[in-house]
Amino acid sequence: SAASASASATTTTSPATSPSADALEQVAPGLARYQREDLxxxxxxxxxxxxxxxxxxxxxxxxxxxxxxxxxxxLEDALDAGLTPAEVSETVTHLAFYSGWENAASxxxxxxxxxxxxxxxxxxxxxxSPDLLPLDQAAEAARAEQVQSTYGExxxxxxxxxxxxxxxxxxxxxxxxxxxxxxxxxTALVSSGQVQQIPFHLGRAMDNxxxxxxxxxxxxxxxxxxxxxxxFSAMPTVGEVLAARR
Amino acid sequence: SAASASASATTTTSPATSPSADALEQVAPGLARYQREDLxxxxxxxxxxxxxxxxxxxxxxxxxxxxxxxxxxxLEDALDAGLTPAEVSETVTHLAFYSGWENAASxxxxxxxxxxxxxxxxxxxxxxSPDLLPLDQAAEAARAEQVQSTYGExxxxxxxxxxxxxxxxxxxxxxxxxxxxxxxxxTALVSSGQVQQIPFHLGRAMDNxxxxxxxxxxxxxxxxxxxxxxxFSAMPTVGEVLAARR
Amino acid sequence: SAASASASATTTTSPATSPSADALEQVAPGLARYQREDLxxxxxxxxxxxxxxxxxxxxxxxxxxxxxxxxxxxLEDALDAGLTPAEVSETVTHLAFYSGWENAASxxxxxxxxxxxxxxxxxxxxxxSPDLLPLDQAAEAARAEQVQSTYGExxxxxxxxxxxxxxxxxxxxxxxxxxxxxxxxxTALVSSGQVQQIPFHLGRAMDNxxxxxxxxxxxxxxxxxxxxxxxFSAMPTVGEVLAARR
Numbered sequence: 001s002a003a004s005a006s007a008s009a010t011t012t013t014s015p016a017t018s019p020s021a022d023a024l025e026q027v028a029p030g031l032a033r034y035q036r037e038d039l040x041x042x043x044x045x046x047x048x049x050x051x052x053x054x055x056x057x058x059x060x061x062x063x064x065x066x067x068x069x070x071x072x073x074x075l076e077d078a079l080d081a082g083l084t085p086a087e088v089s090e091t092v093t094h095l096a097f098y099s100g101w102e103n104a105a106s107x108x109x110x111x112x113x114x115x116x117x118x119x120x121x122x123x124x125x126x127x128x129s130p131d132l133l134p135l136d137q138a139a140e141a142a143r144a145e146q147v148q149s150t151y152g153e154x155x156x157x158x159x160x161x162x163x164x165x166x167x168x169x170x171x172x173x174x175x176x177x178x179x180x181x182x183x184x185x186x187t188a189l190v191s192s193g194q195v196q197q198i199p200f201h202l203g204r205a206m207d208n209x210x211x212x213x214x215x216x217x218x219x220x221x222x223x224x225x226x227x228x229x230x231x232f233s234a235m236p237t238v239g240e241v242l243a244a245r246r
Numbered sequence: 247s248a249a250s251a252s253a254s255a256t257t258t259t260s261p262a263t264s265p266s267a268d269a270l271e272q273v274a275p276g277l278a279r280y281q282r283e284d285l286x287x288x289x290x291x292x293x294x295x296x297x298x299x300x301x302x303x304x305x306x307x308x309x310x311x312x313x314x315x316x317x318x319x320x321l322e323d324a325l326d327a328g329l330t331p332a333e334v335s336e337t338v339t340h341l342a343f344y345s346g347w348e349n350a351a352s353x354x355x356x357x358x359x360x361x362x363x364x365x366x367x368x369x370x371x372x373x374x375s376p377d378l379l380p381l382d383q384a385a386e387a388a389r390a391e392q393v394q395s396t397y398g399e400x401x402x403x404x405x406x407x408x409x410x411x412x413x414x415x416x417x418x419x420x421x422x423x424x425x426x427x428x429x430x431x432x433t434a435l436v437s438s439g440q441v442q443q444i445p446f447h448l449g450r451a452m453d454n455x456x457x458x459x460x461x462x463x464x465x466x467x468x469x470x471x472x473x474x475x476x477x478f479s480a481m482p483t484v485g486e487v488l489a490a491r492r
Numbered sequence: 493s494a495a496s497a498s499a500s501a502t503t504t505t506s507p508a509t510s511p512s513a514d515a516l517e518q519v520a521p522g523l524a525r526y527q528r529e530d531l532x533x534x535x536x537x538x539x540x541x542x543x544x545x546x547x548x549x550x551x552x553x554x555x556x557x558x559x560x561x562x563x564x565x566x567l568e569d570a571l572d573a574g575l576t577p578a579e580v581s582e583t584v585t586h587l588a589f590y591s592g593w594e595n596a597a598s599x600x601x602x603x604x605x606x607x608x609x610x611x612x613x614x615x616x617x618x619x620x621s622p623d624l625l626p627l628d629q630a631a632e633a634a635r636a637e638q639v640q641s642t643y644g645e646x647x648x649x650x651x652x653x654x655x656x657x658x659x660x661x662x663x664x665x666x667x668x669x670x671x672x673x674x675x676x677x678x679t680a681l682v683s684s685g686q687v688q689q690i691p692f693h694l695g696r697a698m699d700n701x702x703x704x705x706x707x708x709x710x711x712x713x714x715x716x717x718x719x720x721x722x723x724f725s726a727m728p729t730v731g732e733v734l735a736a737r738r
Contacts, residue, residue: 068561089520089521092523093522096526101531102554105516105561106561108511108515108519109515122521127522128521128525151724151731154734158727161530161716165530188721189721192722
């Protein structure tokens with residue numbers, strides 16, 4: 001059965017399986033069974049969240065928490081599942097701000113390796129300074145005012161960079177859809193235990209098109225990849241956001 | 247004195263010393279002294295928590311937080327201190343769910359290396375699907391109902407997997423005692439700052455046989471290995487659990 | 493422009509740029525632009541916090557969160573910017589206690605490499621047991637009493653080690669100024685999401701000489717390096733500490 005799991009892992013729709021089923025079998029037979037039954041044949045095959053989105057969530061968790069040991073395999077699987085090189089590139093760029101610069105920087109080496117093997121070149125990637133998506137002026141004014149009043153007394157530098165670099169630049173880059181940026185951001189928040197920041201970004205995610213069913217399965221995906229405790233700590237707040245929008 | 251510390255580190259009862267005392271002396275003489283006086287001759291020699299349990303806690307913290315650089319040394323020391331290969335294998339399997347899949351997966355390589363060097367083979371390890379320990383039906387029904395009512399509106403998938411994969415499978419695997427699974431779980435919670443999840447799991451740990459003295463020294467062990475701030479943030483909640491049971 | 497960014501990165505006042513601008517350009521052109529415009533020419537050039545302090549904060553975040561992939565480059569840059577080998581050595585030693593032993597231990601290899609290349613030897617480093625700074629007896633008595641009453645019922649071991657190892661030893665080591673130890677500690681707290689521990693240590697930092705402007709720019713530096721969510725979660729508490737002292 002290790003061999004069949006290994007074989008199934010080479011198809012483009014199957015989930016990331018790292019380390020190999022054989023390696024798992026050798027040291028943790030239980031873990032190998034969970035990988036096969038509960039990840040490959042279970043979680044990744046469930047409805048409610050597209051396989052492509054499950055890869056986006058998993059990748060965002062791994063890059064955002066600096067877990068690079070098997071990252072090339074996860075990147076290969078994510079590209080096979082339909083994420084474009086441009087989307088992966090922008091996901092890493094987005095996480096520099098939502099998970100810390102060096103977590104993104106630590107993904108650059110694996111990304112170089114995978115892109116080189118597939119012949120991904122500059123023309124496949126986002127421009128450094130593309131034409132930006134239109135800004136929702138009213139929503140941005142409300143956000144800016146809230147951040148100014150909450151944080152301005154502590155650090156005007158943070159307030160200014162939040163507007164200039166994040167909300168009037170990063171979020172408007174066109175090569176990752178706002179809904180996907182939100183999914184990456186919510187993932188980063190759950191993955192790093194930043195529950196307080198969930199209401200704003202989960203509300204924004206749903207404004208950007210994420211559905212209730214997708215939110216639920218994102219939590220399920222993260223239970224396996226970020227661990228049960230972080231998801232259990234996040235879910236009451238997630239529930240409040242969902243309830244308030246019903 | 248670096249030489250004597252190095253020598254003592256090769257006995258089977260001494261604690262994990264990574265990196266070597268010599269390396270520490272070269273770049274951080276203070277840290278080398280703390281390792282000798284406060285870890286090796288201090289913390290690891292204290293009563294209240296068995297050396298074997300201190301290794302279990304330390305290993306659970308390191309695997310659960312993805313700190314793999316010196317993991318082979320810690321694994322060697324843990325096995326020398328009396329943890330069995332089957333217990334170590336199950337600890338990693340358990341942490342896949344309580345610290346996130348990839349943290350467990352990142353320990354597989356070091357585990358392969360250490361098991362191979364000691365000739366650990368399949369028959370020394372837990373079966374993929376062993377006969378499970380008996381389930382406490384009443385406690386499980388209460389847990390299931392609480393999780394359903396708290397999280398069911400957010401993600402039925404999480405609720406279902408919590409029951410099917412964790413509490414009616416993982417926790418009942420016989421090759422790591424429930425008390426040890428609880429110790430690993432509480433360690434993972436303190437180590438990742440998930441204080442909200444401590445009451446349930448610490449109560450369960452004590453139901454499973456962990457004593458007050460062991461809880462206190464687990465916090466002490468984690469102060470050094472997970473850092474003072476995480477332990478200080480966890481201890482008020484730990485104290486409430488202890489007080490409520492007195 | 494990648495070339496000019498690369499060139500500017502070799503001067504002693506420029507910030508840490510890892511990975512290289514060329515590598516970033518190849519996989520994430522947007523991230524390369526942010527590194528150039530918003531880090532190198534932006535954040536690191538701002539007033540309010542000295543470049544040397546920005547390196548101390550950045551280094552403390554990276555070591556404290558185990559992000560070692562580009563650590564030698566950051567160490568080189570920090571030494572070029574004026575941190576002494578003794579200060580860097582003590583920073584790593586300090587973080588063993590405030591970010592967990594193994595995060596400090598994981599920095600020892602990179603530190604050996606950088607010190608060896610620069611011919612740093614034992615006489616450039618702090619003694620294992622130097623003459624300690626004088627202890628503020630009244631402040632220490634108040635701290636000890638508060639810790640005893642809060643945590644004594646849970647773990648007398650933690651209480652004792654907090655006094656003996658941390659506040660009557662580590663904090664009094666003379667090769668890193670108390671103000672710098674506080675800056676390293678506050679960084680570790682924000683970086684690991686330990687907001688509850690901020691009031692005590694931020695108050696102590698300001699007692700030790702850290703200014704309001706420096707606190708604000710430390711938050712700004714950490715927004716980029718530890719990520720926006722951790723800084724947003726910390727800033728309300730930081731603001732309360734600042735307000736209470738005005």
